Amino acid sequence: MPQYDFRCKACGQRFSVRYKSYAHYDAATPRCPACEASDLARLITAVAIPRSGRDYAKMSSGEMLSVLESGDGRQVDDMFKQVRGRDEADDGPAPSETPS
Numbered sequence: 224m225p226q227y228d229f230r231c232k233a234c235g236q237r238f239s240v241r242y243k244s245y246a247h248y249d250a251a252t253p254r255c256p257a258c259e260a261s262d263l264a265r266l267i268t269a270v271a272i273p274r275s276g277r278d279y280a281k282m283s284s285g286e287m288l289s290v291l292e293s294g295d296g297r298q299v300d301d302m303f304k305q306v307r308g309r310d311e312a313d314d315g316p317a318p319s320e321t322p323s
């Protein structure tokens with residue numbers, strides 16, 4: 224579930240908004256809870272991601288979004304490679320899907 228932090232340009236109020244999905248974020252117009260202004264600055268929450276040793280496949284979608292939005296092409300590349308590699312290794316039915 225993506226969560227975004229905003230700062231109101233009118234009154235300086237900081238607040239967070241959670242969306243059910245990225246599509247909801249696209250459709251929604253967030254407003255300041257204090258003064259209802261829609262003139263907001265979006266705060267990119269910095270996520271500390273080590274250069275190596277990160278298991279991207281275990282990341283939540285929110286964390287992945289943070290990587291994508293960080294604009295760090297190498298990190299994004301690494302993430303997709305790891306996620307894709309995991310998919311290829313999972314050839315065939317998943318072991319957990321045993322018919323009952």
Ligand SMILES: [Zn+2]
Nearest residue numbers: 231234255258
């Ligand atoms: Zn405000």
